[in-house]
Each structure stands twice: as structure tokens, then as C-alpha cells.
Amino acid sequence: xxxxxxxxxxxxxxxxxxxxxxxxxxxxxxxxxxxxxxxxxxxxxxxxxxxxxxxxxxxxxxxxxxxxxxxxxxxxxxxxxxxxxxxxxxx
Numbered sequence: 001x002x003x004x005x006x007x008x009x010x011x012x013x014x015x016x017x018x019x020x021x022x023x024x025x026x027x028x029x030x031x032x033x034x035x036x037x038x039x040x041x042x043x044x045x046x047x048x049x050x051x052x053x054x055x056x057x058x059x060x061x062x063x064x065x066x067x068x069x070x071x072x073x074x075x076x077x078x079x080x081x082x083x084x085x086x087x088x089x090x091x
Contacts, residue, residue: 001039008040
């Protein structure tokens with residue numbers, strides 16, 4: 001999708017005309033026959049995976065290859081930081 005400079009593809013959600021969920025749903029429905037599609041949230045590119053088999057492969061078979069999920073939680077403050085979705089690196 002062609003983004004609006006500085007705002008990306010979720011401009012309506014950014015200014016409050018739709019929820020973020022509605023924005024993702026709009027993007028999802030715009031590409032009914034595609035297995036993957038891309039969009040921008042502000043200036044950051046994101047990949048939306050639509051194919052159930054590909055989602056299964058990524059979340060189950062290839063999960064170990066995605067070690068840094070982009071979340072950091074301090075283990076001394078939050079017990080959830082030791083969970084599988086919040087660990088980073090080799091840990």
C-alpha cells in the first residue's frame with residue numbers, strides 16, 4: 001500500500017476517525033487473495049501475514065529463529081518477562 005508521508009497507512013487511526021483494529025481490518029480486506037501484504041505505521045514498515053499455513057510455520061516451526069520480539073521487560077519488576085514471548089537473545 002502506498003503510505004501517506006509521515007503517517008503511513010493508519011492515518012485515520014492516528015487522527016481518531018477509526019480504531020487501530022479497524023485500520024488493520026481495512027488493510028487485511030484490501031488484499032483478499034494475497035498471502036502477505038505490507039503497510040506502514042508512521043514511518044515503520046510492517047508485514048501482515050494472512051495465510052494460516054504460513055502463520056503456523058512462523059509461530060510454531062520457525063519460532064526459535066525469531067529471538068528478539070522487540071519487547072523488553074525487567075525480570076526483577078515483571079514476572080512475565082521470563083515467558084517465552086518476552087525472552088531475548090539466546091536466553
